[in-house]
Amino acid sequence: MMDLDLVASVARETPSKIILLVIDGLGGLPNSETGKSELDTACIPNLDQLAAESACGLIDPVFPGITPGSGPGHLALFGYDPVQNLVGRGVLEALGIDLELKPADVASRGNFCTLDKNGLITDRRAGRISTHESAPLCQLLDRIEVPGMRLSVHPVRDHRFVVIFQGSGINDGLTESDPQKLGVSPLEVKPLSPQAEATAQGVNVFIAQAKDALRCRDVANMILLRGFSRSPTLPTMKDRYRLKAAAIAAYPMYRGLAKLVGMEVLPMGNSFEEEVETLARHYGEHDFFYIHFKGADAAGEDGDFASKVQALEEVDSFIPKLRELNPDVFMITGDHSTPAVLAGHSWHPVPFLLCSQWASPDDVKELSERACASGALGRFPATHVLPLAMAHALKLTKFGA
Amino acid sequence: MMDLDLVASVARETPSKIILLVIDGLGGLPNSETGKSELDTACIPNLDQLAAESACGLIDPVFPGITPGSGPGHLALFGYDPVQNLVGRGVLEALGIDLELKPADVASRGNFCTLDKNGLITDRRAGRISTHESAPLCQLLDRIEVPGMRLSVHPVRDHRFVVIFQGSGINDGLTESDPQKLGVSPLEVKPLSPQAEATAQGVNVFIAQAKDALRCRDVANMILLRGFSRSPTLPTMKDRYRLKAAAIAAYPMYRGLAKLVGMEVLPMGNSFEEEVETLARHYGEHDFFYIHFKGADAAGEDGDFASKVQALEEVDSFIPKLRELNPDVFMITGDHSTPAVLAGHSWHPVPFLLCSQWASPDDVKELSERACASGALGRFPATHVLPLAMAHALKLTKFGA
Numbered sequence: 001m002m003d004l005d006l007v008a009s010v011a012r013e014t015p016s017k018i019i020l021l022v023i024d025g026l027g028g029l030p031n032s033e034t035g036k037s038e039l040d041t042a043c044i045p046n047l048d049q050l051a052a053e054s055a056c057g058l059i060d061p062v063f064p065g066i067t068p069g070s071g072p073g074h075l076a077l078f079g080y081d082p083v084q085n086l087v088g089r090g091v092l093e094a095l096g097i098d099l100e101l102k103p104a105d106v107a108s109r110g111n112f113c114t115l116d117k118n119g120l121i122t123d124r125r126a127g128r129i130s131t132h133e134s135a136p137l138c139q140l141l142d143r144i145e146v147p148g149m150r151l152s153v154h155p156v157r158d159h160r161f162v163v164i165f166q167g168s169g170i171n172d173g174l175t176e177s178d179p180q181k182l183g184v185s186p187l188e189v190k191p192l193s194p195q196a197e198a199t200a201q202g203v204n205v206f207i208a209q210a211k212d213a214l215r216c217r218d219v220a221n222m223i224l225l226r227g228f229s230r231s232p233t234l235p236t237m238k239d240r241y242r243l244k245a246a247a248i249a250a251y252p253m254y255r256g257l258a259k260l261v262g263m264e265v266l267p268m269g270n271s272f273e274e275e276v277e278t279l280a281r282h283y284g285e286h287d288f289f290y291i292h293f294k295g296a297d298a299a300g301e302d303g304d305f306a307s308k309v310q311a312l313e314e315v316d317s318f319i320p321k322l323r324e325l326n327p328d329v330f331m332i333t334g335d336h337s338t339p340a341v342l343a344g345h346s347w348h349p350v351p352f353l354l355c356s357q358w359a360s361p362d363d364v365k366e367l368s369e370r371a372c373a374s375g376a377l378g379r380f381p382a383t384h385v386l387p388l389a390m391a392h393a394l395k396l397t398k399f400g401a
Numbered sequence: 402m403m404d405l406d407l408v409a410s411v412a413r414e415t416p417s418k419i420i421l422l423v424i425d426g427l428g429g430l431p432n433s434e435t436g437k438s439e440l441d442t443a444c445i446p447n448l449d450q451l452a453a454e455s456a457c458g459l460i461d462p463v464f465p466g467i468t469p470g471s472g473p474g475h476l477a478l479f480g481y482d483p484v485q486n487l488v489g490r491g492v493l494e495a496l497g498i499d500l501e502l503k504p505a506d507v508a509s510r511g512n513f514c515t516l517d518k519n520g521l522i523t524d525r526r527a528g529r530i531s532t533h534e535s536a537p538l539c540q541l542l543d544r545i546e547v548p549g550m551r552l553s554v555h556p557v558r559d560h561r562f563v564v565i566f567q568g569s570g571i572n573d574g575l576t577e578s579d580p581q582k583l584g585v586s587p588l589e590v591k592p593l594s595p596q597a598e599a600t601a602q603g604v605n606v607f608i609a610q611a612k613d614a615l616r617c618r619d620v621a622n623m624i625l626l627r628g629f630s631r632s633p634t635l636p637t638m639k640d641r642y643r644l645k646a647a648a649i650a651a652y653p654m655y656r657g658l659a660k661l662v663g664m665e666v667l668p669m670g671n672s673f674e675e676e677v678e679t680l681a682r683h684y685g686e687h688d689f690f691y692i693h694f695k696g697a698d699a700a701g702e703d704g705d706f707a708s709k710v711q712a713l714e715e716v717d718s719f720i721p722k723l724r725e726l727n728p729d730v731f732m733i734t735g736d737h738s739t740p741a742v743l744a745g746h747s748w749h750p751v752p753f754l755l756c757s758q759w760a761s762p763d764d765v766k767e768l769s770e771r772a773c774a775s776g777a778l779g780r781f782p783a784t785h786v787l788p789l790a791m792a793h794a795l796k797l798t799k800f801g802a
Binding site for chain 2 (some may be wrong): 012030058067083109266339
């Protein structure tokens with residue numbers, strides 16, 4: 001029996017409530033000028049106070065040294081093996097905009113990009129054109145017809161969209177057309193197995209027609225496709241852990257991840273303030289709440305130390321509102337670290353706190369990488385987060401006689 | 402997918418450089434008179450300064466409570482499962498003297514020993530006779546012929562040699578002739594399965610003839626064989642982790658271990674000073690350097706607390722020279738602990754430090770068992786060392802979307 005199967009086997013339904021606040025990209029590294037990380041620098045009295053009242057530790061999202069994408073980072077926190085259950089980017093994006101995927105459908109993430117006159121990529125995100133501008137372009141692409149397959153194009157946000165390929169024999173074993181660098185041409189999509197040859201051919205026809213349809217534009221005059229994938233079949237959190245779980249996330253991809261494990265995605269607007277209000281409004285209806293804060297990761301990815309500090313201060317200001325709900329277990333962590341000095345996701349373990357009447361006390365007095373390293377929970381894999389949450393919410397019965 | 406396979410799957414080649422200094426037997430225990438361990442006692446300002454600038458932790462070489470031999474201790478540090486890939490002592494010794502083993506060959510470690518007139522062992526190492534004296538004895542044994550097998554005898558160093566047994570049906574499932582204690586007779590070699598019966602018989606014939614050939618001598622008048630083994634087939638570090646790895650080790654066995662994972666063994670003399678010079682001379686040619694310091698383990702094995710302290714002070718004096726190379730990642734640890742008070746390898750976790758621009762800072766100010774216990778890296782299996790090294794050298798790409 002796998003460890004998480006063991007946890008599932010002793011799960012029981014109770015009225016106790018768990019809130020998991022994921023501060024995306026929470027962990028950081030010191031700024032070379034100050035020697036202080038983003039968390040060290042930020043003025044976050046509410047998070048520090050909560051850390052002082054909590055059991056703290058550091059989590060490894062996937063494995064020490066491994067830098068996770070958002071998919072594995074979140075699935076681990078939800079109690080699913082992030083390596084066994086790898087989710088393609090195309091599927092994530094599709095789920096995030098409420099597309100229903102059939103098991104055979106192949107989803108691909110798409111970007112509008114900009115090519116120069118020689119056909120070389122000058123901007124992989126087409127100046128991050130607005131949804132207002134990109135939506136009609138998606139309609140244009142949606143009209144493309146390719147023999148032997150059905151396809152549909154769906155706007156996501158800004159320069160991003162999803163393409164769904166359907167039809168008998170459609171296969172997701174494809175290389176990507178996005179070279180992930182500038183100054184080169186988009187790549188031809190190639191099959192990874194003979195079974196994927198027809199799909200690769202069809203996708204290349206689609207890309208060629210898309211280029212033709214966009215040819216008169218200065219920006220957003222081409223597309224890049226990546227993350228061809230099919231939806232994995234995961235048991236719901238209800239079936240597996242007996243949790244009635246709800247997700248509150250402004251960004252589509254995170255809603256998509258939550259749907260994958262059967263969470264109910266609560267309808268809401270775009271700000272974190274609305275997320276918190278949504279959680280409060282639906283607090284009676286569920287017993288597990290995943291609430292997602294994006295700002296810290298976005299600033300970290302931009303390499304903007306000051307903005308990440310500001311994002312952390314922003315989320316700090318909402319902590320009292322969340323605490324007012326008085327959940328039996330309140331956990332805060334990230335799906336991965338995004339140190340501003342690295343301007344990207346990283347492998348560094350992520351600060352973690354668990355506040356509960358039944359948590360082991362420790363001497364941690366603030367939420368930071370350094371402080372959490374000496375917390376009572378030590379350093380542990382992110383797949384232990386859900387078991388710990390359920391245990392502290394008294395939702396796990398005794399194992400063995 | 403196993404964790405280390407996952408790491409291998411995201412490995413990429415970059416010019417960044419990693420140095421792994423293995424201080425053999427690094428970890429220790431307090432002397433009962435002072436309450437201080439060898440590391441606490443030694444004056445090691447360079448190691449302490451490095452620890453202060455590094456992320457620290459404690460590693461379990463194989464598993465908590467398990468005392469590892471040098472084989473598992475090193476293989477784990479090189480990123481290979483030390484239990485799945487157990488290497489026999491005979492194979493290690495053979496590789497360390499540049500013998501090429503075919504997959505079917507069986508290698509055995511040999512000792513010259515001394516028997517009294519009653520045939521009982523009085524010295525398992527024959528007074529550690531010199532290589533000068535033992536090499537001609539090996540030539541003598543090499544001439545022995547045993548029906549049904551080919552054999553060859555190769556001097557290693559001092560009282561130690563290797564016997565290679567070859568032929569169809571040769572089997573390594575054999576008990577050892579070395580009883581590993583004094584005042585008893587050497588043991589008969591027994592087959593561990595019916596398939597090994599013929600080999601056991603042949604080996605016993607060889608031992609009897611060796612005894613006869615040495616019968617006129619006062620010391621080194623008998624041999625002891627142990628560690629009958631075949632070479633495991635391991636992927637190289639180049640194939641598995643895309644690392645161009647080099648080994649610098651004065652002692653044959655450690656060179657043998659490095660060869661097993663495809664490291665290039667750099668030619669050199671016998672002192673640690675020469676090891677450091679060799680590393681510096683070849684620094685441009687590789688991206689992963691394993692450098693081995695033997696003195697701490699040797700003193701610990703002898704139960705000589707003061708000598709182990711001195712050995713640690715010796716290695717400390719070379720740290721500045723290694724730091725001058727300015728590697729992207731500099732790691733120091735041991736393959737196991739060898740507390741002088743136990744006069745042997747032990748199960749205690751081993752201090753570990755990792756110095757890199759991207760390491761998480763912690764409050765550890767010195768290299769010691771106690772200080773490292775509160776380091777940012779926590780306590781972790783030695784198989785995580787290579788993934789951490791590669792991550793901090795930016796040699797691992799993101800996992801999942």
